[in-house]
Amino acid sequence: MSERNASRSAGCLLLTLGALIASGGAYADGIQVTEAWSRPTPPGIDVGVAYFVIDNQGRNDRLVGVSSPVAKRAELHISQMEGGVMRMKHLEAVEVKSGVPTSFEPSGRHVMLTGLKQPLKEGDAFPLVLSFANAGPVKVQVRVRGTAVAGGGGHGADHSKMKQAR
Ligand SMILES: [Cu+2]
Numbered sequence: 397m398s399e400r401n402a403s404r405s406a407g408c409l410l411l412t413l414g415a416l417i418a419s420g421g422a423y424a425d426g427i428q429v430t431e432a433w434s435r436p437t438p439p440g441i442d443v444g445v446a447y448f449v450i451d452n453q454g455r456n457d458r459l460v461g462v463s464s465p466v467a468k469r470a471e472l473h474i475s476q477m478e479g480g481v482m483r484m485k486h487l488e489a490v491e492v493k494s495g496v497p498t499s500f501e502p503s504g505r506h507v508m509l510t511g512l513k514q515p516l517k518e519g520d521a522f523p524l525v526l527s528f529a530n531a532g533p534v535k536v537q538v539r540v541r542g543t544a545v546a547g548g549g550g551h552g553a554d555h556s557k558m559k560q561a562r
Pocket of ligand 1: 473506507508
């Protein structure tokens with residue numbers, strides 16, 4: 397290896413180390429949860445949903461759990477068309493790859509809240525804690541928005557009508 401190449405590799409190594417130090421080793425800093433929103437619950441329904449986008453500028457991670465003080469239970473779900481029927485499945489964990497946004501959205505992955513302690517009303521906000529295998533817990537505020545959202549895909553308000561496959 398020539399001297400010039402050797403010094404260039406050393407420069408690269410320093411840059412890499414610099415980036416690692418800049419991130420402070422706090423991997424939670426690499427995870428950002430944005431656009432967290434929910435829908436109002438219809439009268440008499442104690443089941444809600446939450447959607448959001450996870451940005452991961454850190455290392456590959458996994459979302460392994462979720463909880464909220466407004467609900468008895470919070471679970472990771474995915475909605476899928478099966479034989480013309482929208483069904484949802486429980487997910488144990490969701491891979492959150494570095495540099496790839498992971499979306500939770502209508503007709504796809506979502507957080508399902510069951511046993512809501514009070515109805516979710518438009519304009520409200522409630523906390524949701526996402527637990528990552530590496531980054532640990534990340535708390536977000538979920539905004540409750542109106543039901544008139546295009547492409548709702550029969551979720552949210554229709555959650556009670558869906559068949560759940562496990
Ligand atoms: Cu669900």
